[in-house]
Amino acid sequence: MKPEILIVEDDPKISNLVALYVKNSGYEALQAYDGEEAMRLYSEQKPCLIILDLMLPKISGEEFCEWVKEGREDDPGVIMLSAKAKTDDKISGLKLGADDYVTKPFSPEELMAHVEAVLRRTGRVCQKIVLNGLVIKPRKGEVWLYDQLLELTHYEFNLLYFLMENAEHVFTREQLVQQIHPYGESEIMGRTIDAHIKKLRRKIERDPAKPERILTVRGMGYKFVQN
Template structure:
């Protein structure tokens, strides 16, 4: 099972074969990844610009815009260092070399083992950890380095403490956090004169802002215990 530092990483699968796309999606979801899909190059470009995924699983033989063109666009036009794994039937040494020259971080040939692909994804993400500081769950994404939080690509207008709260929750998906624990997580020692009631107010405001953009109830109250972030 994937370790906690990779949970919530967003993966975009660009594949025109729905059976392969669905197979990879099932494995990714089971491993705790946030999954985005595109069946052609045009959709891929739109998803990349809107969601800025942590890693791209890219078929090369796509309708319309080829995988090679997508890779070239990411590296040359966007100037992005997004990790890319090429997943393709092009098995020749020449194709592999060309793929790496275009900027691929790994190259997997079809037919492939889904288990091996998961291992390669994890290895690439660990190797390129500094490229993706984002955490994503069910359409909710936080980018701590940029100070951004988004719901389905739309930015949330959060206060400093609301942002810290959301970041803390998303780092501990499914874990019940008590109010004292939350205080320890988000307040400095000099700020410890705040009350647990303050936490409740911040969480109420955070929930309301999220619910303005989605009906999904991410932050749940656990009666008598505290709060938890529902990742699914």
């Protein structure tokens, strides 16, 4: 699944224009036209970045930004996109927690350059992966099997994320060791990989004895199957 960007803008023409450029840049565009809808979409989708107008119906952009930034672990990037062009307005927006401030009228190409810069600067992991009934959300450290939240150890999470991120690729035990035990002794850690895989299968497979997601490739290693 592509990284998601939430566009909060009450003018449909501007919203659709920004969405077009967001999609053409390889992201998924979510669109909200007021502050309440923005809260709902954010809560459901947890986008990695928000492009936020300030003068919104129902709940203002400033209030929405405060709500997003207040005590939330996921802490998305926020770019304010506003006709408020005074220096005081920009300073106020940045003090609320915005990562950048772009004034209207604006160039869509310049806006996307700001988007790339914010994502690069903040180093956020945006990509959630949806494969074969599993959803893994690296920013939240969560794995869902359909509507069930799974309890995974740190090593199990990292191993599953790596396999899902590289679905259909076969990895040897030694290669997997380097991902989760980079300084471990390869022979000992190779057996540990087998143990991690066994535990993962108990949590994500209908029948761990007949796995459908993490498969053993005889004489080679393991791979995650993309159905």
